[in-house]
Amino acid sequence: MTTISSTQAASLSGSTNATPHSRLQDAVHALAQTFATALLESLGSSAPTAAPAATSTQATAVTDTASEAARTPAAIAEGSSTAAPWRAPWLTGAENASSYLHAPDADAATRQRGKPDAATFMKATGADFSTASSLLYGVMGSNEDYRNWDAIMASANPVQSARQATGALYNSNLPYTDGSGFKPDSQQTLATSGNFAWLRVEEREGLWLLNNQGEALRQVHFSAPEILRATREFGLDPADLGPLADQMDAQGIKYAPGARYTGSDHGVDLRNLAQGGMGAAYDWTSDPLAHLKGPGAQDAVAANALMAREMGLQRGLVPLGTPGQTATAAPATATATATATATATATATATATATATPANTAAADMDALGKQLMESLLRSLQNGLQS
Numbered sequence: 005m006t007t008i009s010s011t012q013a014a015s016l017s018g019s020t021n022a023t024p025h026s027r028l029q030d031a032v033h034a035l036a037q038t039f040a041t042a043l044l045e046s047l048g049s050s051a052p053t054a055a056p057a058a059t060s061t062q063a064t065a066v067t068d069t070a071s072e073a074a075r076t077p078a079a080i081a082e083g084s085s086t087a088a089p090w091r092a093p094w095l096t097g098a099e100n101a102s103s104y105l106h107a108p109d110a111d112a113a114t115r116q117r118g119k120p121d122a123a124t125f126m127k128a129t130g131a132d133f134s135t136a137s138s139l140l141y142g143v144m145g146s147n148e149d150y151r152n153w154d155a156i157m158a159s160a161n162p163v164q165s166a167r168q169a170t171g172a173l174y175n176s177n178l179p180y181t182d183g184s185g186f187k188p189d190s191q192q193t194l195a196t197s198g199n200f201a202w203l204r205v206e207e208r209e210g211l212w213l214l215n216n217q218g219e220a221l222r223q224v225h226f227s228a229p230e231i232l233r234a235t236r237e238f239g240l241d242p243a244d245l246g247p248l249a250d251q252m253d254a255q256g257i258k259y260a261p262g263a264r265y266t267g268s269d270h271g272v273d274l275r276n277l278a279q280g281g282m283g284a285a286y287d288w289t290s291d292p293l294a295h296l297k298g299p300g301a302q303d304a305v306a307a308n309a310l311m312a313r314e315m316g317l318q319r320g321l322v323p324l325g326t327p328g329q330t331a332t333a334a335p336a337t338a339t340a341t342a343t344a345t346a347t348a349t350a351t352a353t354a355t356a357t358a359t360a361t362p363a364n365t366a367a368a369d370m371d372a373l374g375k376q377l378m379e380s381l382l383r384s385l386q387n388g389l390q391s
Contacts, residue, residue, distance in 0.1 A: 089279075090279060090280025090316065090317075090318065091280075092235075092236070092241060092242050092243075092280075092315070093314070093315060093316060094164055094167050094168070094236045094239060095168070095171075095239075095241060096164075097164075097168065098168045098171065098172070098239065101165075101168035101169055101171065101172035101239070102172055102176070103152075103155060104151055104152050104155050104156050104159070104165055104166075104168065104169035104172065105150055105151060105152055105169060105172055105173060105176065105178065106150045106151070106152050106178075108150075108177070108178055108179060110150065115148070115149060115150060116149075117153070117154065118152070118153035118154035118156075118157060119140070119149070119151075119153040120140070120153065120157065121140075122136040122137050122140060125139070125140060125162070128157065128162065129162050129163050131163055135163065135237075138237050139163065139166045139167065139170070139237065140166075142237070143170050143221075143237055143238055144170075145221070145222075146185075147180045147181050147185075148179065148180045148181070149173075149180075150173055150176075150178045150179075150180055151166065151169040151170065151173060152169070156169055167236060167237060167238070167239040168239045169239070170237070170238050170239045171199075171238060171239025171240050171241075172239070174199065174215040174216060174221065174238065175199070175215070175216045176216070180215075181215065181217060181219060183217070183219075185219035185220060186219065186220045187217075187218050187219045187220070188201065188203050188205065188212075188214075188218070188220065191204075192204055192205055194209070194251075194252070194255060194257065195248050195251035195252050195255065195257070196214070196248070196251075197244040197245070197246075197247040197248035197251065198240065198241060198243075198244030198247075198248075199213055199214055199215070199216075199221075199238070199240045199241075199244065200212070200213065200214070200240075200244050200245060200248050201213075201214050201248075202248065202251075202252055202257065202259075203220075205223075209257070210223055210224075210226060211223070211224045211226055211231065212224065213234060213235075213238060213240065221238065222234065222238075226259075226271075226272060227272065227284075227288070228272050228277060228282060228283035228284040228288060229288050229308045229311065229312075231245075231272060231277060231283070232277065232283075232311065232315065232317075233311065236311075236315070242277055242278050243278050244278070245274040245275070245277050245278040246274070246275050246278040246279075248274060249273075249274040249275045249278075252274075258271075259271055259272060259274065260272070260273050260274075261273060261284060261285035262285065269284070269285040269286050271284075271285070272284060279318075280315070280316065280317055280318050281317065281318045282312070282317055282318065282319065288308050289305065289308050289309040289312045290305065290309070291305045
């Protein structure tokens with residue numbers, strides 16, 4: 005989403021003489037009306053077409069979301085009161101992860117032995133290319149790989165074992181680094197907890213992953229699914245995000261939904277992520293307009309929905325502007341997932357047949373897209389006014 009900076013806002017207001025704020029506010033309304041008129045004309049001239057049929061994965065995500073929305077507050081409260089505290093599933097058995105590491109004196113040939121290429125790993129585990137390449141190469145970067153691939157591939161779950169070995173490696177005393185990596189100093193480090201740090205690098209703040217020697221492993225795009233994805237790939241403990249949020253709050257750092265950018269749902273509730281929640285003020289596992297944005301958007305939503313189910317995340321959303329709010333919905337279960345998968349296509353088809361024709365379904369999609377664009381435009385302009 006495009007936002008107007010304070011400099012741009014000042015430039016706009018500076019172009020008027022009297023009551024610049026009022027004049028700019030009038031301009032906002034005029035521009036909104038112009039934009040709405042142009043959008044309606046554009047939509048009116050477009051011939052509605054039937055929306056493409058959802059894939060089984062996408063239909064499952066939509067059905068999961070609809071089922072969660074239909075739950076009553078009482079049912080949600082009952083589920084949350086009896087649910088056990090969430091623990092990252094990729095950490096199950098991680099206390100034995102050192103068995104997937106070589107000894108410090110292992111030479112290069114020994115360390116390379118048994119490490120598969122991406123195709124072999126995919127065939128042996130069923131992992132997709134993105135997961136295979138990330139676990140084999142992406143998480144290592146220029147560091148020395150002391151993970152014992154013979155042991156990893158012989159385990160019951162090589163994907164999980166590789167993740168746990170990665171986390172164990174970056175918290176070990178093995179000589180995996182030559183010490184030449186980027187190591188943020190005390191001025192750049194605003195908060196740190198476990199392998200997570202909030203850094204200010206070149207006047208830009210963001211979330212980073214660090215090894216146990218204080219060297220940066222990766223900067224993580226600040227969105228809930230990307231934080232969870234990186235945390236799992238590196239075999240780290242998301243519980244450390246809670247204390248990180250405490251330190252950030254103490255310094256007045258704005259990072260939560262509704263706080264990072266005024267009036268915007270951008271931002272992440274780090275405590276909620278640490279407790280197994282979605283960590284966002286919107287549902288990033290569902291996008292009813294994904295089919296209008298192309299195959300890449302559909303694939304991304306499907307991947308997010310699958311990851312949320314694999315992690316057993318709580319489906320409750322974080323209300324806008326309430327940092328630290330704990331998700332209240334019970335975790336999605338395997339039974340619910342299986343039921344949704346089996347009934348998603350039939351339910352979606354029956355609903356579409358009973359309530360809409362292909363033409364008015366497409367028209368509704370375009371209307372929703374128009375509203376989304378309008379809200380984005382107005383939010384950006386209002387942010388500029390408040391800057």
